[in-house]
Amino acid sequence: MSLAISPLAPATFPLLPPLAGVRFASTSAGIRYRGRTDVLLVVLDPSTTVAGVLTTSKTRSAPVEWCVAGVRGGSARALVVNAGNANAFTGRRGEESVQRTAAAAAALLGCAPSEVFVSSTGTIGEFLPDHKITDALPAAVDALSGEDWLAAARAIMTTDTFPKGATRQAQIGGVTVTINGIAKGSGMIAPDMATMLAYVFTDAAIPAEALQRMLSDGVQTTFNAITVDGDTSTSDTLLLFATGQAGNPRDADLAEFETALHEVLKDLALQVVRDGEGASKFIAITVTGAESHRAARAIGLTIANSPLVKTAIAGEDANWGRIVAAVGRAGEKADRDWLSIRIGGVPVAAHGLAVPDYDETPVVAHMKGQNIVIEVDVGIASGRFTVWTCDLTHGYIDINGSYRT
Amino acid sequence: MSLAISPLAPATFPLLPPLAGVRFASTSAGIRYRGRTDVLLVVLDPSTTVAGVLTTSKTRSAPVEWCVAGVRGGSARALVVNAGNANAFTGRRGEESVQRTAAAAAALLGCAPSEVFVSSTGTIGEFLPDHKITDALPAAVDALSGEDWLAAARAIMTTDTFPKGATRQAQIGGVTVTINGIAKGSGMIAPDMATMLAYVFTDAAIPAEALQRMLSDGVQTTFNAITVDGDTSTSDTLLLFATGQAGNPRDADLAEFETALHEVLKDLALQVVRDGEGASKFIAITVTGAESHRAARAIGLTIANSPLVKTAIAGEDANWGRIVAAVGRAGEKADRDWLSIRIGGVPVAAHGLAVPDYDETPVVAHMKGQNIVIEVDVGIASGRFTVWTCDLTHGYIDINGSYRT
Numbered sequence: 001m002s003l004a005i006s007p008l009a010p011a012t013f014p015l016l017p018p019l020a021g022v023r024f025a026s027t028s029a030g031i032r033y034r035g036r037t038d039v040l041l042v043v044l045d046p047s048t049t050v051a052g053v054l055t056t057s058k059t060r061s062a063p064v065e066w067c068v069a070g071v072r073g074g075s076a077r078a079l080v081v082n083a084g085n086a087n088a089f090t091g092r093r094g095e096e097s098v099q100r101t102a103a104a105a106a107a108l109l110g111c112a113p114s115e116v117f118v119s120s121t122g123t124i125g126e127f128l129p130d131h132k133i134t135d136a137l138p139a140a141v142d143a144l145s146g147e148d149w150l151a152a153a154r155a156i157m158t159t160d161t162f163p164k165g166a167t168r169q170a171q172i173g174g175v176t177v178t179i180n181g182i183a184k185g186s187g188m189i190a191p192d193m194a195t196m197l198a199y200v201f202t203d204a205a206i207p208a209e210a211l212q213r214m215l216s217d218g219v220q221t222t223f224n225a226i227t228v229d230g231d232t233s234t235s236d237t238l239l240l241f242a243t244g245q246a247g248n249p250r251d252a253d254l255a256e257f258e259t260a261l262h263e264v265l266k267d268l269a270l271q272v273v274r275d276g277e278g279a280s281k282f283i284a285i286t287v288t289g290a291e292s293h294r295a296a297r298a299i300g301l302t303i304a305n306s307p308l309v310k311t312a313i314a315g316e317d318a319n320w321g322r323i324v325a326a327v328g329r330a331g332e333k334a335d336r337d338w339l340s341i342r343i344g345g346v347p348v349a350a351h352g353l354a355v356p357d358y359d360e361t362p363v364v365a366h367m368k369g370q371n372i373v374i375e376v377d378v379g380i381a382s383g384r385f386t387v388w389t390c391d392l393t394h395g396y397i398d399i400n401g402s403y404r405t
Numbered sequence: 406m407s408l409a410i411s412p413l414a415p416a417t418f419p420l421l422p423p424l425a426g427v428r429f430a431s432t433s434a435g436i437r438y439r440g441r442t443d444v445l446l447v448v449l450d451p452s453t454t455v456a457g458v459l460t461t462s463k464t465r466s467a468p469v470e471w472c473v474a475g476v477r478g479g480s481a482r483a484l485v486v487n488a489g490n491a492n493a494f495t496g497r498r499g500e501e502s503v504q505r506t507a508a509a510a511a512a513l514l515g516c517a518p519s520e521v522f523v524s525s526t527g528t529i530g531e532f533l534p535d536h537k538i539t540d541a542l543p544a545a546v547d548a549l550s551g552e553d554w555l556a557a558a559r560a561i562m563t564t565d566t567f568p569k570g571a572t573r574q575a576q577i578g579g580v581t582v583t584i585n586g587i588a589k590g591s592g593m594i595a596p597d598m599a600t601m602l603a604y605v606f607t608d609a610a611i612p613a614e615a616l617q618r619m620l621s622d623g624v625q626t627t628f629n630a631i632t633v634d635g636d637t638s639t640s641d642t643l644l645l646f647a648t649g650q651a652g653n654p655r656d657a658d659l660a661e662f663e664t665a666l667h668e669v670l671k672d673l674a675l676q677v678v679r680d681g682e683g684a685s686k687f688i689a690i691t692v693t694g695a696e697s698h699r700a701a702r703a704i705g706l707t708i709a710n711s712p713l714v715k716t717a718i719a720g721e722d723a724n725w726g727r728i729v730a731a732v733g734r735a736g737e738k739a740d741r742d743w744l745s746i747r748i749g750g751v752p753v754a755a756h757g758l759a760v761p762d763y764d765e766t767p768v769v770a771h772m773k774g775q776n777i778v779i780e781v782d783v784g785i786a787s788g789r790f791t792v793w794t795c796d797l798t799h800g801y802i803d804i805n806g807s808y809r810t
Contacts, residue, residue: 059733059741089729091742091757124726125759307712307797308805315806321529324494328464336464337496352496354530392712393806397799400713401720 008274008282008370008390009162016149016167016180020203021045021243025143026155029132032084032122037155039133041140042079042199043109048243050076050117051212053219055236061088062095063118064235066102070117074208076241077111079199080118080133081156083184086235087120087128097130104134108141119197119237121158121184153182156197159399160186160275166267170260173252177204181264185272186228198223198238198268204257205244214258215240215265222265225297225387227304228276238265273388278395281313283372283388290383295332299378300387302330310392316367318343318360327376338379345373411591413679413687413775413795414567421554421572421585425608426450426648430548431560434537437489437527442560444538446545447484447604448514453648455481455522456617458624460641466493467500468523471507472642475522479613481646482516484604485523485538486561488589492525492533502535509539513546524602524642526563526589558587561602564804565591565680571672575609575665578657582609584665588673591680601628603643603673609662610649619663620645627670630702630792631678632709643670678793683800686718688777688793695788700737704783705792707735715797721772723748723765732781743784750778 021044026037052071054064070076080101087094102116109116120128153163164183169176185196206214215238223238240261274282285303290296303309303326312319320341327334337352344366347355366372372391426449431442457476459469475481485506492499507521514521525533558568569588574581590601611619620643628643645666679687690708695701708714708731717724725746732739742757749771752760771777777796 055733057730057733058735058737058739059729059744089726089741089744089754089757089759124729125754307801311802311805314802317806321491321494324464324529325462328460328462330463332463334463336494339464339494349494349530352494353498354494392802394799394802396712397716397719397797397802400716401722401798 005161006275006279008279010271010274013150013153013163014165014167016165017178018146019178019180019201019243020245021048022201023144023146024152025140025145026151027136027140027143029082029136031082031129031132037151038083039136039140040081040152040155041105041137043141043144044076044078044241045243045245046077048076048241049074049206049208049211051208051215051240053215053223053238059089061086061120061235062090062098063087063120064237066098067117067119067237067239070114073114075115076117077115078105078109078117079239080105080116081197082120082133083156083158084122085120085126085128086122086124088124088235090125090127093127097128101130101133104137108137117239119235121156121197121235149180149182156182156184158184159277160184162275164268164271164275166264168260168263170256172204172254172257173249175246175248177202177246177248177257179260179264181268183268183272186275186277196223196236196272200240200261200264202242203246204242205246205248205250206242206254207250210254211240211242214254214261218258218262218265222262222269225385226269226273227301227387227389228273270388273390276390277399278393278397279390280393280395281370281372281391283313283374283390284386285374285376285389286384286386287376287378288384289378289380291333291381292383293385294383296383296385297387298332299327299330299334299376300385302326303374303376304387304389307392310389313367313372314391314393318348318363318367320348323374323376324349327378333380334378335380340377340379342375343373351379410566411680411684413684415676415679418555418558418568419570419572421570422583423551424583424585424606424648425650426453427606428549428551429557430545430550431556432541432545432548434487434541436487436534436537442556443488444541444545445486445557445560446510446542447557448546448549449481449483449646450648450650451482453481453646454479454611454613454616456613456620456645458620458628458643464494466491466525467495467503468492468525469642471503472522472524472644475519478519480520481522482520483510483514483522484644485510485521486602487525487538488561488563489527490525490531490533491527491529493529495530495532498532502533506535506538509542513542522644526561526602554585554587561587561589563589564682565589567680569673569676569680571669573665573668575661577609577659577662578654580651580653582607582651582653582662584669586669586673588677590677591682601641601677603628605645605666605669607647608651609647610651610653610655611647611659612655615659616645616647619659619666623663623667623670627667627674630790631674632706632792632794675793678795681795682804683798683802684795685798685800686775686777686796688718688779688795689791690779690781690794691789691791692781692783693789694783694785696738696786697788698790699788701788701790702792703737704732704735704739704781705790707731708779708781709792709794712797715794718772718777719796719798723753723768723772725753728779728781729754732783738785739783740785745782745784747780748778756784
């Protein structure tokens with residue numbers, strides 16, 4: 001199925017600069033797709049550190065389990081990603097596919113297989129023809145370059161309607177370092193077990209432990225603050241590689257880097273929402289006044305995942321009654337009579353009551369726009385969190401009701 | 406908006422016999438709808454006992470809070486239900502509307518206001534014009550009769566496309582007793598009760614405590630085992646009234662009654678699913694082999710609420726990969742390599758792998774039918790639970806994207 005580019009897509013793919021210590025190539029292995037690239041090889045200079053956050057699914061794929069072990073090791077030399085087959089629910093044979101892929105790349109690059117990270121995205125339950133990947137690797141090694149990040153982002157797409165990239169710079173101890181990221185995903189889970197994959201690279205020199213702490217923290221308010229349909233996949237993978245080639249002092253303060261990293265993660269995460277299947281509206285939901293930040297997040301995600309809220313927004317209906325209902329069932333502390341709601345900045349409900357005779361004109365105009373802002377104040381404490389999601393439209397049903405047929 | 410009758414609707418409304426001690430009338434108060442009844446008054450003979458299960462929402466409506474208090478009292482003389490306005494998120498004024506409604510009915514019937522149960526269903530956040538209800542009550546009292554249960558079921562409908570009723574008989578100590586139930590609900594349906602109203606009446610003589618125990622137990626595998634969209638409402642109400650007019654011995658065994666009660670609850674609950682907004686398929690999901698019954702229920706509900714599973718079924722696609730993903734994210738103990746799935750009785754995945762070369766013909770035929778049967782065996786223990794849901798179609802988007810406009 002060919003899909004039109006999301007109306008919420010950014011105008012252009014950003015210009016990602018070359019990164020010292022990172023070279024890559026994309027190639028066509030014909031795993032599932034024809035006439036496009038479907039394998040990405042990234043080669044990292046020695047001494048590259050790595051951090052990762054991977055799906056907590058109990059049915060996670062063999063590549064995810066491989067990456068979890070690799071992150072524990074803390075160092076990386078390569079990444080191999082294929083699109084079209086998720087190598088999920090493939091048992092022992094799936095594990096062997098990962099091992100063979102890592103071993104082939106390791107042999108070509110002269111590193112340990114445990115330093116090769118492997119991701120697969122696409123159909124579930126089909127054995128991965130890993131020989132197609134390993135056969136393609138030698139030519140990929142010959143074609144390595146640090147230039148074309150757009151091509152790299154394209155090679156990992158499945159039902160994505162646009163490639164996703166982000167870049168930022170920061171200073172560490174007076175040295176400028178760069179962070180580049182690419183991602184794919186069109187839902188927390190895309191049709192037929194595609195997934196959300198994100199790879200972030202920096203030339204900074206940062207020990208694996210510090211890298212992991214910053215990544216784990218950063219994910220909480222970025223990738224763990226988005227939802228398209230509430231479905232978590234078996235393959236979600238976020239990896240952060242630091243090549244150390246920028247030559248920054250290793251004992252310098254990382255605050256500015258951490259801010260830039262957070263911006264890259266948020267940028268990529270919001271692009272995934274903007275490519276949400278069938279999305280016509282981008283929705284930011286900020287919950288304040290909750291018992292804790294955790295409670296605010298739970299309430300925000302309950303609103304964001306409510307099919308009734310999502311369809312109302314698709315219909316450009318400022319139906320705040322459905323938001324009230326979602327707050328009520330979120331399982332967090334709330335009191336009907338302290339709850340207030342703003343839509344597009346306009347108070348529509350306050351302290352448990354509809355705002356009498358509020359001016360509907362700006363609210364109606366806001367609902368017709370592409371960017372919907374919902375603010376919910378629970379009114380009992382100071383917990384605060386923002387989540388991002390998209391609406392639920394006929395397009396979602398079209399895409400997901402007919403993907404395999 | 407006028408909706409076509411659900412394709413999953415039963416062929417006919419069942420014949421509910423008159424029940425000693427139960428009289429009712431429906432009337433048109435013009436609260437929101439025109440040209441149809443929207444208020445139901447039920448009058449119960451003295452000595453009627455009552456039990457109830459009500460929404461756990463933190464933003465539950467004033468009528469729900471009133472009923473919770475009434476159930477605690479244990480006795481009932483009347484029920485007043487209106488459709489079109491939920492009297493939810495209406496603060497102190499909402500509470501006063503309930504009090505006035507109960508007081509008016511109590512004055513007409515010569516009972517305590519606390520013995521009058523009140524329910525409202527419809528739009529949230531608008532003040533209830535309760536004078537329209539109280540104005541209509543005297544004529545309703547004059548029109549009381551025990552005959553037309555179909556009319557009673559119709560008066561409480563909102564977006565329902567068909568009226569819902571069920572009846573069973575049982576023996577208590579050699580005396581035949583009857584149980585009649587009516588219900589409404591078609592969206593915002595999820596366990597822990599949603600905008601789902603159900604009233605069950607029996608002529609049996611049963612103390613309130615025993616009634617409550619049987620109702621609370623019965624709900625677990627019936628109303629708390631269904632979901633349409635995972636949205637729980639502010640107004641869910643299930644009440645069970647026992648008039649005691651059948652003259653059964655009060656110390657007799659209630660086992661047969663409890664079985665019949667369970668059947669009525671299940672019958673009504675499944676009718677609510679069959680009227681799920683936009684539903685084209687009725688789906689039964691049985692989870693076995695889970696760590697506990699509770700875990701089996703959690704896994705079953707995660708599958709049932711997955712938009713990806715629901716849209717796949719709408720598209721008649723036996724996409725078991727999405728079921729695997731839902732099991733994986735349910736938060737319950739599971740092991741990819743022990744999981745097995747049957748669709749329409751045909752094993753499609755076993756012990757963590759696709760069943761090689763399974764015959765797709767009967768599975769394709771099954772997916773084209775109206776009743777979809779999914780069996781998931783987690784393979785680790787003996788927890789078991791069945792949940793019921795419906796698919797997610799364009800009809801759901803149509804209904805919920807334009808309900809208020």
